[in-house]
Amino acid sequence: MGETNIRAVCAECGYEFTDLSSREPCPQCGGTRRHAYVTMRETVKLRESTVLEANQPGWKGFVRRIVDRTKLSRQGKEAREILDIDRSDLQKTKKYHHVEELVNGQWKTVHDTQEEFDARRRPPSARNL
Numbered sequence: 001m002g003e004t005n006i007r008a009v010c011a012e013c014g015y016e017f018t019d020l021s022s023r024e025p026c027p028q029c030g031g032t033r034r035h036a037y038v039t040m041r042e043t044v045k046l047r048e049s050t051v052l053e054a055n056q057p058g059w060k061g062f063v064r065r066i067v068d069r070t071k072l073s074r075q076g077k078e079a080r081e082i083l084d085i086d087r088s089d090l091q092k093t094k095k096y097h098h099v100e101e102l103v104n105g106q107w108k109t110v111h112d113t114q115e116e117f118d119a120r121r122r123p124p125s126a127r128n129l
């Protein structure tokens, strides 16, 4: 959502018209040419994303991956999210997902799950240890 500002200025003397729709000559110099200036201002929110990835020789894919980012939720609210996938355990893959939304200026947790899955795609060498 932005902000739009329109100004009408006499081309001869710079008089600023208060009534933008007025077609009367300039009350100051009688000039009939005018310039219109349109200013638009947009508020841009910065969104960021950090990805931390731990790798190990011999492993396909990562050992652990943490994504920390801010985004716009489906409802158009500011949101921040952490997704942590930990594969360092040879039997289990752990997934942690946490989402907060900005509601009336306060961060509110809207999603928080911790899941475990059976490990897949572990290096054979690691499995034999």
Ligand SMILES: [Zn+2]
Pocket (backbone or CB within 6 Å): 010, 011, 012, 013, 014, 015, 026, 027, 028, 029, 030, 031
């Ligand atoms: Zn004028």
